[in-house]
Amino acid sequence: MCCEHLICANCAGPVSEGRCSVCRSHKEQMHRSGAMSFSTMAAILLTMLVAVAFLTATLH
């Protein structure tokens, strides 16, 4: 898990346990942003591959 070492400022418990609403929302936010950055990275990689393939096709 990405947030098991984080301590909540509201309940002073580990965020991964989700003791209060702040923990739960923070945990959800972390996971959502993590998933978003992965898809963004995949999209950038795919765009680069397409660009390289296009350049190779036009140059030769």
Ligand SMILES: [Zn+2]
């Ligand atoms: Zn909390």
